[in-house]
Amino acid sequence: MIQFFNVTKTYNGVRALLGVTLQVEKGEFVFLVGPSGAGKSTMLKMIFREEVPTKGQIYVCGRSTIRMRHHEIPFLRRQIGMVFQDFRLLQERTAYENVAFAMQVIGASPAEIKKRVPEVLEMMGLKGHAGMFPQQLSGGEQQRVAIARALVNKPTLLVADEPTGNLDRDTAWEIINCLQEINNQGTTVVIATHAREIVDTLRQRVIALEKGRLVRDEYEGAYAHAT
């Protein structure tokens, strides 16, 4: 599903990633951990083809993101559901409209939209919030809307950048449970986080970054190195 080969990324001389090699298989649930500035977001952006590596090769869904032509990028992104740290919701549109937007953009028919959007909203526990604007929703609810939007086009891969970053403990758990449920239904899930408690409790695969280097890759791993 995702392959990084010796990937290095520098932003005008600032090193964000250095020689990262890794592979994520279809159906996996992966935590990407590391202190702030370790390069987690950079990695996710490269999966999403928002950035390209300075050196190395990246394959996502069997396609090289480097050799990919500009007009092919949208079609890669339609296979990936991205959940951004700042939610990236449209403030002047309701929860329903925000989710429907993702379907309109790829040319889905009104009938398809009418059928699919309530489905996803219900799955995310937002049935009663469809007509509300982001400002009327709590942080956790906004995050659910963002996840619903990421899921609405049935991606094969879901990528979330610090999805629990701004949420209280209980809400964070709710969100993580949602993402686990999505993974159980077959979607590959990659989560960048520094929520130590969650990572330590779930014992999923953990990939740790430090100053741009991959320092650990463990199945059933913990947030910190077991010493």
Add this chain to the structure above:
Amino acid sequence: MPMLPKTWLYIVQETLRSLKRNGWINFAAAGTTAVSLFILGVAILLVIDTNFIASSVESDVEIMAYLQDGVKEDAVTALRAQIKAIPQVKDVSFISKDQALTSLEQQFGQSGQLRQSLGGSNPLPDAFKVSTTDPRQVTGVANLLTRMPGVDKVRYGQGVVEKLLELTYYMRLIGLTVVVLLALCAIFLIATTIRLTMFARRREIVIMKSVGATDWYVRWPFLLEGIILGGAGAVVAIAVLFFSYSTLASKVMETLPFIPLMYDNLVLLQLFLSLLAAGVGLGIIGSLISVHRYLQA
């Protein structure tokens, strides 16, 4: 580029939404486009009319070749044949001294009186009235006539033709410069407006692209907005131009009938359609400039 019909519905909705949202900015852009296209239309009409006036003056220019006193009739016939033989000459007519005096009398409107006051004699010379196939050849033909036997003096609207031709040349040059400058202004303003709209919608664009929108999907509403802005500007310019020009033309026809103004509906229609096309074209260029920059990232 290929678009599904249901996508078009979205595009039109988005365009209207953004036109509503940025009301005053759009108003400013369409207004400036209208002013630019109006001045452009005025410039074009000025050029058309100078050309029109020049060509009617040109066709009026004739050469008068006055003959020496006492040239015999067979010499006159020979001279007539000689003038006719010049390839650039379109028409020759002989005006005898009697005919000249009669027409002079008619101009003064007192038949017989002039002849009387001249004491029965006629001081006017016989003359040939010569017209050329092309007004630019007037000088050359006039020079040839001067050298012919029996010809005394040659007169024509010396300099008038040259000056008018020169004037239309400069009119065209100035008109073209003004037109190009104004077109650039309009493009700049539309591009700025579209950039403002895009800035207002930057979050939306980022989200669109992150959920897999193609470039054309992002581009169309802005392109359409540009087309509407340019087109609306053109329509306003055409309306104002039409009313002011028809008013001017009828005023001129009433008060200054000797100034011939072009008033050909077909020419005006062509001009207005060109202005509309220009407005739409400016809109497209303007929005593509801004959209291109945004989509590069």
